[in-house]
Amino acid sequence: xxxxxxxxxxxxxxxxTAAIGSGVLASGSALAxxxxxxxxxxxxxxxxxxxxxxxxxxxxxxxxxxALESCRTSKSATxxxxxLCMVIATFRNExxxxxxxxxxxxxxxxxxxxxxxxxxxxxxxxxxxxxAGKERREFCKIERSYCDTTK
Numbered sequence: 001x002x003x004x005x006x007x008x009x010x011x012x013x014x015x016x017t018a019a020i021g022s023g024v025l026a027s028g029s030a031l032a033x034x035x036x037x038x039x040x041x042x043x044x045x046x047x048x049x050x051x052x053x054x055x056x057x058x059x060x061x062x063x064x065x066x067a068l069e070s071c072r073t074s075k076s077a078t079x080x081x082x083x084l085c086m087v088i089a090t091f092r093n094e095x096x097x098x099x100x101x102x103x104x105x106x107x108x109x110x111x112x113x114x115x116x117x118x119x120x121x122x123x124x125x126x127x128x129x130x131x132a133g134k135e136r137r138e139f140c141k142i143e144r145s146y147c148d149t150t151k
Contacts (some may be wrong), residue, residue, distance in 0.1 A: 037097070040109075051086055052067045055091075056148055095116055
């Protein structure tokens, strides 16, 4: 399997794992105080990526809409990448974390939703390391992490 194809498969697995790990898929009918939207192009190193998130919203539809809007207006990606934004998970009374390799032009990106902030950060760092590649794993760092007000 070529590097680009392997990266695409790895990213697909990460997206699916993050959504399943949260216990709530975006297409589910569960209520949500927060939502996570992402755009992962086939070559993150070249095209960048976009992320949008919300938390502590009373209305689950509003949380999804705001996360999607945030992703689509991200300054870290091109317009063509922002068009790929989609809500991948919703959450309530949970925490989320976002990690990345801060070096421009590297593929390391990770995110997670978990029952507490520490678990979310550990998982986001692990996902980042999985996408960063052998030489850049240790450079992943938490960029953002938030919990609903009840956490």
